Amino acid sequence: MPNAEKMKITNMHAIIILLYALTLGACSKQANFDSDNSKQTYQKADLQTLRQAPFPIGAAVVPSTLKSNANYRNIVTTEMSSISGENAMKMNSISRGRKSYFWDDADYLVNFAAENKLRVHGHTLIWYKHTPTWVASFSGTKDDWKTILKEYIQDVVGRYKGKVASWDVVNEIINDDGSLRDCIWLQKIGPEYIELSFRYAHEADPAALLFYNDYGQEWSHARRKAAYHLADSLVKNNVPIHGLGLQMHTNVARSVNDIRYAITAAAVTGLKVHVSELDVAVNPDKKLTAFNETVAQQQKERYRAAAKAMLDIPENQRFGITMWGVHDPSSWLSPNPDWALPFNNLFEKKPAYDGLLEGLYQGK
Ligand code: G3I
Numbered sequence: 001m002p003n004a005e006k007m008k009i010t011n012m013h014a015i016i017i018l019l020y021a022l023t024l025g026a027c028s029k030q031a032n033f034d035s036d037n038s039k040q041t042y043q044k045a046d047l048q049t050l051r052q053a054p055f056p057i058g059a060a061v062v063p064s065t066l067k068s069n070a071n072y073r074n075i076v077t078t079e080m081s082s083i084s085g086e087n088a089m090k091m092n093s094i095s096r097g098r099k100s101y102f103w104d105d106a107d108y109l110v111n112f113a114a115e116n117k118l119r120v121h122g123h124t125l126i127w128y129k130h131t132p133t134w135v136a137s138f139s140g141t142k143d144d145w146k147t148i149l150k151e152y153i154q155d156v157v158g159r160y161k162g163k164v165a166s167w168d169v170v171n172e173i174i175n176d177d178g179s180l181r182d183c184i185w186l187q188k189i190g191p192e193y194i195e196l197s198f199r200y201a202h203e204a205d206p207a208a209l210l211f212y213n214d215y216g217q218e219w220s221h222a223r224r225k226a227a228y229h230l231a232d233s234l235v236k237n238n239v240p241i242h243g244l245g246l247q248m249h250t251n252v253a254r255s256v257n258d259i260r261y262a263i264t265a266a267a268v269t270g271l272k273v274h275v276s277e278l279d280v281a282v283n284p285d286k287k288l289t290a291f292n293e294t295v296a297q298q299q300k301e302r303y304r305a306a307a308k309a310m311l312d313i314p315e316n317q318r319f320g321i322t323m324w325g326v327h328d329p330s331s332w333l334s335p336n337p338d339w340a341l342p343f344n345n346l347f348e349k350k351p352a353y354d355g356l357l358e359g360l361y362q363g364k
Pocket residue numbers: 086087171247277332
């Protein structure tokens with residue numbers, strides 16, 4: 001890496017650490033980037049597929065598409081080293097009633113991962129958007145609510161103990177203004193539902209890495225501040241939280257530096273960092289009718305920035321990057337033409353794919 005580039009990165013880290021310390025106070029665990037000696041160098045020849053990246057790169061997948069589409073399956077098994085269920089492990093997918101479960105899709109993913117030596121990241125135990133109807137109509141005391149929270153989390157995490165490496169324990173729990181998001185668990189149990197969810201998951205599988213996953217850290221200071229403050233207080237209270245998930249549904253109208261900043265700033269918490277739902281939409285204002293070279297290059301820059309920023313944080317904090325889908329038509333943004341992923345509708349590599357690999361080359 002050229003000295004000028006090294007200086008730039010060191011200065012940026014120093015500024016971020018200073019900003020973070022000024023806004024939040026000292027962190028319980030601070031990453032020391034300046035003395036980090038874990039950086040390695042990677043050459044193009046060493047990186048022919050995403051699977052050879054120095055940290056896991058993965059995708060959100062759908063069981064029915066894995067079963068039915070050989071091209072889709074082939075990309076997952078040759079390029080990815082980690083999978084998240086796009087929907088299969090959400091509460092409303094698994095839970096059919098109290099102590100009544102639908103396991104088929106989640107089991108399929110876990111078995112598929114074992115056969116193909118892929119890591120499974122569990123997404124997601126608790127999310128305000130996915131409250132099954134039986135939960136919404138449940139009636140009981142605060143302790144009863146804690147019991148059903150514990151039952152659900154421990155039945156799911158326990159079933160996949162040793163097979164699912166990590167979980168998004170709570171998803172999207174902070175509002176845009178930084179306050180705690182309303183949800184049934186907050187109403188019935190209070191803010192304690194957050195730490196209880198982590199503790200219950202940890203009891204069921206002490207080896208699983210546990211994440212708080214949320215969006216918007218790359219564009220909102222209020223979200224960043226609130227998320228890191230929450231993580232910091234959980235750590236201080238000995239809650240078993242191991243990482244932060246930055247969803248990073250972004251687009252070419254947003255700056256490359258925002259991506260880098262969000263990843264670097266998250267690492268200052270000392271927790272593992274997962275870019276958990278990366279996609280880069282190229283058509284945010286819906287004016288494009290076709291993918292073109294200009295937006296392809298803008299998209300590539302953003303994928304490259306994410307890979308490079310993940311490489312630049314200390315090795316033990318690089319949980320990895322998960323893309324939210326495999327190829328453009330499998331994106332949640334489809335059928336809007338957003339061309340947000342690194343593989344196109346013909347399962348061909350796009351410039352965004354090269355961007356991910358280039359982000360890992362020394363000096364790029
Ligand atoms: O599978 C059913 C189908 O049987 C039914 O006929 C149809 C009718 O609406 O719905 C289908 O389910 C849809 C499901 O996606 C599968 O396509 C749900 O309605 C739809 O709500 C669901 O959307 C998912 C969304 O989360 C809500 O769960 C998206 O696929 C998924 O990409 C999206 O992922 C979220 C992350 O979990 C959290 N972060 C944001 C991200 C994007 O919104």
